[in-house]
Amino acid sequence: MKRLLQLSILFITILFISSCGSDSGGPNPEITSVQPESGPPGTSVTIAGKGFRPHGEMNVTFGGSSATLISATEDQIQTEVPDGLSEGSAPVEVSVEGETASGPSFMVEAKAPGISSVEPDSGTVGTEVTIKGMNFSATASENSISFDGTSAQVKGAAQDQLITEVPQGATDGPIEVTVKQKSTTGPDFDVITDGVLEVHTNTTGDDQDSDRYDMFIDGTDVASIANSGIATFPEIEQGSHDLELSDIASNCSVQGQNPRSVTISAGDTTSTTFDVSCQTVADGKIAFTSDRDGDVEVFMMNTDGSSPTKLTNNTAGDISGPISPNGTKIAFVSDRSGSAAHLYVMDADGSNVQQLTSSGAQVIPTGSMSWSPDGSTLVFVDDRSGNDEIYSIGADGSGEQRLTNNSAADTHPHWSPDGSKIVYSSETDGDSEIYTMNPDGTGRQKLTDDTDYNGTARWAPDGSKIAFASDRSGNTNLHIMNADGTGVQQVTSTTAEDGFPSWSPDGSELSFYSMRSGNAEVYKINADGSGTPINLTAHSAVDYIPYWSPVE
Secondary structure, three states: OHHHHHHHHHHHHHHHHHHHOOOOOOOOOEEEEEEOOEEOOOOEEEEEEEOOOOOOOEEEEEOOEEEOEEEEOOOEEEEEOOOOOOOEEEEEEEEEOOEEEEEEEEEEOOOOOEEEEEEOOEEOOOOEEEEEEEOOOOOHHHEEEEEOOEEEOEEEEEOOEEEEEOOOOOOOEEEEEEEOOEEEEEEEEEEOOEEEEEEEEEEEEOOOOOOOEEEEEOOEEEEEEOOOEEEEEEEEEOEEEEEEEEOOOOOEEEEOOOOEEEEEOOOOEEEEEEEEEEOOOOOOEEEEEEOOOOOOEEEEEEOOOOOOEEOOOOOOOEEEEEEOOOOOEEEEEEOOOOOOOEEEEEEOOOOOOEEOOOOOOOEOHHHOOEEOOOOOEEEEEEOOOOOOEEEEEEOOOOOOEEOOOOOOOEEEEEEOOOOOOEEEEEOOOOOOEEEEEOOOOOOOEEOOOOOOOEEEEEEOOOOOEEEEEEOOOOOEEEEEEEOOOOOOEEOOOOOOEEEEEEEOOOOOEEEEEEOOOOOOEEEEEEOOOOOOOEEOOOOOOOEEEEEEOOOO
């Protein structure tokens, strides 16, 4: 009986040990999930399941390649996808003490590309750019590159370097590289779309403008430039731009186009030169006629009578006319072309003589002439019709028009400062009276009305007064009246003859011709008649018909 009890206890113990197992045994491993299911080598992966042995012999493989165990419990393993795997499906297996569990396959992807540097980091369209980094494809077609969203051509490829160029239409922004649907963003690239404009000015000639010029780009005043210098304008957008040099003195002009168009190339310097030519200005001068050299010529002197200079030198008769509003031209009458007298203009230094009137004209030398305020037109007297009449003509000789058409003589025209009227003399009423008319010859109005001589009228610079010669005092003297003919005042008083008054630019003085010394001379006097007339020419020859420059 006692022996039977001992055998029963031994049997029960063996059964208990068999059912409980031992340290070297247990359930087979099992994989229930792999997360994530895809990624490049190096991706951290969590394998869930059961039957794992954190302290036992255990191995994890991806497509047959062993993976590093990071941590493990009986139901979870932390690992990472091993390097060297080819792209594609890689079965995941866990082996525990000789027992292997297979899980779902892990989809091995290519490693994401990375950009370490971009050289250069700025440039124009077409600039070659080297992108250095990692995980690029050595097959050019498997890489794509964009500059702030604008696709660029892959010109060369290696795993650590791509060659491209800045595409047309690119703008400032990041460079992006995509390899097999994986993208990386690099540093911003500065697309240069502007260039440098260099403007040169070269001014030649006399009486150059001492002020600086203004430079306009596309209608905007951007800078001032010395009359002979260089101005640089950076960051001008590529493409066509309009340039204009402005604030140029009236005696100076740009040679060539102004405004002009220039094309700016991105990243380059574009240069253009404005050549400015300046003419002599007869400022502070009086032009007059003299025969002191044996024949009648045009002279010019300072307003104090000093430095008389001969401007014409011709065996024919040259009779001085007025100086242009900007002081660069002088009109005169000459018969140098033959028997007929014509209207001419020349530069203020006597050069560049040009004939304005054409065949058939017969300009009256002493009939006076006048420039329009803008210098575009001249009025003069001609008797080609058999009677002295007033004509106008462009300063270039174009557009000649007849303004008066009377049976009596119409002479000595002078344009008002505002350009709205022309004052002149006419013998329509049987004696010489002063009239005004519109620049087209219409609107004739009479300012003087008596039986005396009234002529050689000239507007004051401000248009408020008119100076003229009249013999209403018994001898021909200078007088001033309001622009409407009222308020006549006598300025000079001589028993001889004074005539052809010409105002100083500020309206304070008058130059005039006088016979008071027994010889024709040019004088000046205060416009209000005060003071003593000053003889400016004081020469034994005939000096007459003065024209004071309108330029101070």
